[in-house]
Amino acid sequence: MxxxxxxxxxxxxxxxxxxxxxxxxxxxxxxxxxxxxxxxxxxxxxxGSSKGAAMVTAVAGRLHSQRLQVCHTLAPFSLSPGQLQQVRDRMRVDLERGLRKGTHTGTPVKMLPSFVCTLPSGNEWGKYLALDLGGTNFRVMVVKIRSGLRRSVRIYNKIYAIPLEIMQGTGEELFDHIVQCIADFLDYMGMKNTRLPLGFTFSFPCRQTGIDKGALVSWTKGFKATDCEGHDVVDMLREAIKRKNEFDLDIVAVVNDTVGTMMTCAYEDPKCEIGLIAGTGSNVCYMEEMRNIKCMEGNEGRMCVNTEWGGFGDDGALEDICTKFDQEVDEGSLNMGKQRFEKMTSGMYLGEIVRQILIDLTSRGLLFRGRITERLKTPGIFETRFLSQIESDRLALLQVRAILQQLGLDSTCDDSIIVKEVCGVVSRRAAQLCGAGLAAIVDKIRENRGLDHLDITVGVDGTLYKLHPHFSTILKETVKALAPLCDVTFILSEDGSGKGAALITAVACSLCRGV
Known part of the structure; x- marks a missing residue:
């Protein structure tokens, strides 16, 4: 050669x-x-060398100018301790507003009662059917719970896809599809003639009037099925089962995925009184004192409240930290003006924020030689999983370039460094915002109980928390800094919120049996 x-x-x-x-x-x-x-x-x-020195100076000047422009673009994503304290304090205000009777319906943080008042005791037993609908996948499972010395939980499950045309079709089509998946699973398990108690994890905001009654408030996470909002999801499921006319189910509980996650982890750790989802969506639930839930009757005991904190900021509370890229992502979404906090913190949107930044830098000649490819123009092309891969400490720049090439982006090493930096500031801000919100909740629980110091456990589920190399660390650091009087332990939900739905069903059945 x-x-x-x-x-x-x-x-x-x-x-x-x-x-x-x-x-x-x-x-x-x-x-x-x-x-x-x-x-x-x-x-x-x-x-001679003088011309070379001048050329080196010119190149250095160009790189310095490029560096300044990139830093200026990314600067709004770096939140100061003061800004994070403001987010924590504003979240606390909205938590209180959501609990009060007069402001409950108008606040963007919905604070929805779950009617789950008891954590697992470890004495639950029986066989239960559980459904888990929270995104593009739908999981059906049989959960067998044993108590006593041989205490255990065994799960048998199948996962079914929810096609986009079903997600955005009619409500009847969606629930008919769900029932068809259940029928297939019962056939697979040889259980079509067995009527089991059922727990339904439905990971969308529902206004519940009972453990088995919940009207959908609004769709999130890309769902847009018509004729569902305002309707009871348990009734819609029962009607679809009647239309199918092949089996019957005893629907005991409808549960949000955060509540299911909390219950799953509480089965292993009795101090777990908070559930956090940090994945496709972003949400938290926690055990609130009944005396503080003004929209409910009764002052004794506690009830799990589904905060639906993804709507935080829908009233403008986050405008001072919102960037033009957040605005562009919001304008391109199916629910413009809604779920503003979720759009800054959840896996469904972080990749899209990165894509908007990359387009901006490229259009100004700071990336990819100024060439905006057709693929880069495609919404959703930069999936959040790429953030986790690109930010991995074990990944060399050549491997980052290989990921970008899969997206049709011909990058240099300098480009790869900038892309890695963009991914880092977007995911870091997301983790800090989640940490600020969580700090507001743990400190509220501490004050509720009149404690100088609180020890509490958070049960966590979601791919962003589990797979991103730095998200969980940054979140924990933020909580520690903003809630210094609380020791917060985080445990992963290994079996997801579906197991939690079965446990809630088991607890409800135990109460009915008087156990």
């Missing part, structure tokens, strides 16, 4: 270099003998 090397040959001594009659000829001959496989050409530097 022939290569052409063009080294600058600076002539410092005319006598030795340009004036000597044989110097150049001998130099060329020696080089050819030492590297015969290479074709080497020599070029004289006409202007």
């Amino acid at each position: 022939l290569t052409e090397v063009i080294p600058p040959l600076t002539v410092r001594s005319p006598a030795a270099h340009t004036d000597h009659p044989r110097y150049a000829k001998r130099l060329h001959k020696v080089v050819r003998r030492l590297v015969p496989e290479c074709h080497v050409r020599f070029v004289l530097s006409e202007s």
